[in-house]
Amino acid sequence: MLINPEKIRPSFELDLYNDLLNNASFKKASEGHLNKISLDHSHENTLAFLTNGIRINHKNSPSLYDAFCEVKKKLKINSSNIDLYIENNPSINAGLAFIKKSRYVIYLNSGLVNLLDLEEIKFVIGHELGHLKYQHHKIIKNPGKCLPIFTIRLFEHSRYAEISADRCGLIAVESLEVAKSTLLKIATGTNLDYICKESIGMKVQLNAIKDILNSNQGLIDEKLSHPYSLIRIYALEKFNNFISKKDNGINEIDNKILSLLSALNPKMNHKKNEIIIYACFWVSYSDVKNLKIEKENIEGICDPVMLNKVLSSSSKVKNKVKYFKDGFLKRIKDKSALSLSDKSDILDKVCSIAMADGELQKAEEKAIKEIALKIDLTKSYVDSVIKKFK
Ligand SMILES: [Zn+2]
Structure with missing residues (x-):
């Protein structure tokens, strides 16, 4: 043999x-x-x-x-x-x-x-x-x-x-x-x-x-x-x-x-994990300052397997903001898959990524508010969360 x-x-x-060591x-x-x-x-x-x-x-x-x-x-x-x-x-x-x-x-x-x-x-x-x-x-x-x-x-x-x-x-x-x-x-x-x-x-x-x-x-x-x-x-x-x-x-x-x-793997909410990755990159690319720090932070809060998949699919894309925004919008079409706690988790994660470099840029704040609106979070709730991170 x-x-x-x-x-x-x-x-x-x-x-x-490879997914794990690529992180x-x-x-x-x-x-x-x-x-x-x-x-x-x-x-x-x-x-x-x-x-x-x-x-x-x-x-x-x-x-x-x-x-x-x-x-x-x-x-x-x-x-x-x-x-x-x-x-x-x-x-x-x-x-x-x-x-x-x-x-x-x-x-x-x-x-x-x-x-x-x-x-x-x-x-x-x-x-x-x-x-x-x-x-x-x-x-x-x-x-x-x-x-x-x-x-x-x-x-x-x-x-x-x-x-x-x-x-x-x-x-x-x-x-x-x-x-x-x-x-x-x-x-x-x-x-x-x-x-x-x-x-x-x-x-x-x-x-x-x-x-x-x-x-x-x-x-x-x-x-x-x-x-x-x-x-x-x-x-x-x-x-x-x-x-x-x-x-x-x-x-x-x-x-x-x-x-x-x-059968031995805990069930994961892949849909939510994917949405988080698209949302985080949308926010991160909306202001190109400190992209590297923000990317490291995205690695720290996302599913490494899903992250690699998304990154390799986007590697040749020129207009990243549009790509991740469109990807996010496509994936939240069926909002019923997200519970209220999923939604607030998404908001928390995008805020922490935007703030990873210590400052919240105007373009980042705008993207965060758009994301929150798309997943039906109320303006007052979003404002309070952003305030917490600022
Ligand atoms: Zn063994």
Whole structure:
């Protein structure tokens, strides 16, 4: 099975990864955070691994070390800057840790090592190396002060990244059976003595999960970092059909997987998010002073995915004010989609963008008032909000 890991990364994961890192403020926060780990914590972290387990080498564990080298080769990872550790920790887990620039650790918890056989451990190593291959550690989960909508996107990415990494695990072991038994052991915490791998009733259970989450949105955990194991098994089965040529079209397969993963995503008001972006840019471009500061601020208050979409659609447009104004007007035609709190949120956001550079220009104030009028906010309310920002 000669597969290039670069070619099988699901586009839904790669797109979201790029959307997040295209956001200049997030990228800066991520680089700052990784730098800080490099400078302040690399020794501390290495010491913690060395003292709470052991570093694997070809003498102390030839089987694990050979497995590690074999998987690296399969995934075309040449770097010798990755160490493999066993960590004394009963929870069934493993991970990739960033130590400093170009220095990484893969750790396998004792709970995991005691449960899995060597082939299954290879799957896990492949999975963790997949995270490294795709540089997932750059999507940090704690970029400091950040909007709820941004946090939602970060964890959405985390779940998608598991699907990408699992594919590298599958390439490492070249066996769907092994991949499935690994995920089932992790899911159940058992060695599968009492479980029939072929008849786990996945479809029924997946549908039950979907039904429950659809009918009770409150049960959706927006900070869920991993998709449920059954979803991961489903995604691997679909992907395996593709590589064993039982199924054409990776895009079709990825769409099916995405549709299942979407059940885990909190519902967002895309329409409102889009309207906010058009309104903010309308206000911002109506006075060209300090555009850069205002753009940075727009990045700080908008959905990064929607923002990238709008920015790329407008990149070649000459008359930006007209473009964003028309776009805004088109999108608010159906005003019934906006509640009163949506409307006041839009007004708050455009005011904060206009004031990002410390002053409210005449043209900006005019645009804000036009926006408020179009979404039926009363003049006295608008005046009071503008006054608050001035
Ligand atoms: Zn993972």
